Amino acid sequence: MGQPLVSVVIPCMNEEKTLGSCIGKARQALERECLEGEIIVADNSTDSSGAIAKSMGATLIIPQKKGYGNAYLEGFRHARGKYFVLADADDTYDLNETPRFLAPLLAREADFVIGSRLRGEIKKDSMPWLHRYIGNPVLTKILNWLFKTNISDAHCGMRAITREGYEKLGLRSEGMEFASEMIIEAARKNLRIKEVPIAYYPRQTPSKLHSWGDGWRHLRFMMLYNPTPFFYIPGFLLFTLGAFMTLTLAMRGNVETTGLHSFILGSMLAIIGTQMVTTGSYMKIYGILNNKIEKKGLTAKLLDYHSLEFGLLTGILLFIGGMTLGSDVVLKWISSGYGSLSEVGEAVISWC
Template identity: 45%
Template sequence: MTPKEIEVSVIIPTLNEEETIGICIEKVKRVFEKYNINGEIIVSDSSNDNTPIIARSMGAIVVTPDRRGYGYAYRYAFRYAKGKYIVIGDGDDTYDFSEIPKLLEPLIRGEADLVIGSRFKGRIEKGAMPLHHRYIGNPLLTFFLNLFFKAGISDAHSGFRAIRRDVLEKLELKSDGMEFASEMIVEACRKNLKIKEVPINYYRRKNPTSKLRSFQDGWRHMKFMLLNTPDFLFIYPGITIFLVGIILMLSAFFKIFIGYLPGAHSIIAGSLLITTGYQVTFFGSFAKLKAGKTLPKFLTLEKGATLGMITFLSGVVYALILITRWIDSNFEHLPAIEESILAFTLIALGLQTYFSAFMLSMIAERT
């Protein structure tokens, strides 16, 4: 191996970590020395204290991102990394950089493309993680990430990770904020990469003031996941709403007992749910196309527009029949409310289908 070949790049984002950055760098250097690793330490710094001065004095490469953000600090630093393996971890000494070999081992053995240090499989020091993070926030967000993307992990928001450089270059990472942690896993799942967790220790911050904003950062993670899963955001809820509406409308129209005997109010609610659920499902189709996915071949503009027009005309014809009956009764007997709502629902569904078919076609042609 030539002197210029770097095996491991350790990237540490910092924002005023002068109390702990020296400890982190010293631990990394000890690992390099103990395991004879030719490595580099890159500090991606946005501090206004002595953090960058300390880091440079200890031999780290200090880069200064042109804007702030947890995710952006990493993305900015990645362009400077030369190592075959890249390790990332916070500069507040909550993660123990002495455990770097545990992260690298699965990569070196070819057992994984991305390794995550799991705090929940390891040991969390008392007071290191707020109770609402430990028992509500992290588990809940990890649950949804596993549900949406089948990641199969226990700690989606661990900031102590290792990844092969060639794999990192395949990930389309764009996030600037804390949702970067979720984005990395989502991208790894999309690329069918092998993800492995190893147990790690997690320690209390030396500086008790955390930079995390629980609700804001939690929402950023959740928003990112929802925006990247049209099925769970639109299609599954849309289909569910649509089916509930169908049940309500049909049971009211045919006087079917469903725990109670539905009437006019139920058929109104059913109509609203049907049209809402139907449109939400179309939103999911729009989102899938925008994300570069393809729809089934049978969903063509011609078939969609034709189906929409048939449904629309069926509603119009039915409405005309009801109007004719009303006229024949010398305007004395209005049509049953159930029949009128059914006609208007068919008209609305027909129009939705017709125009949505054109919208799908427009999006498909531009993606």
């Protein structure tokens, strides 16, 4: 058997009612266009889905771990085609439309094609109101804003990509965030992306999506790639405001009588801001080490060996300064016979 031109990869999890229809439509579409193809079903079902795939001549793959991303990653590892088509096994996407996804790739007009349900037709009862008008549009807009893309439906499950394009992406996500990772990496690697309006049909079985949980996974994943608007900017603003309030009140003196509550609030804002910036830094370093973020600019300098030495020395000096100031407060407290002490400003600053 020769090498197929197209590999249709279908992840499956207990879809015995619809898998056969999906395989049949995919095969008919390829035969109608005279395209040599293979159909790969990455199956982790406990029902008869696997038996149906085998009986219809599809290549059955059993991923070692469950998960939307794991199913695709395992399927792609076995795919032999020059072009990959991705679609769900629930028959919500019409695989008869496969040629429309392949056409821009075959014409070399695009490297990556993604369907758009929002620019196509959403059949009645096929998409919950929350997903259609809030979840999907909001997450798509955030993705477009963060990564300079122009996608209308970032979570559409029917897609097509060239093998060469896929190999550039280095995808690793195991869960539903695989859909976001694919678009983000395509934008990072400068793949030519094109959208195809499609119809979206109702499921015949209960959905496996978890609206809030899966939505958070997508958002958390985008934070990993670009923590600046989520942590750096708000953290810096909080720290600046808190430090300004704290230092202004400390310089006025008599904090205990003139603005104790404002002083405590300022110190809390400064600490929260510092923690947010630190969290953003951890996320950015993790992203760099896992090849999700480019190592450049200030972060690259901070990761330099000499910068790390400087940071360590600075941290030690700040620690010693805080301990010295704090020790002075403790000594005054001891000398007062462990009674009441009017050193709130000095104590808070040393703690910060």
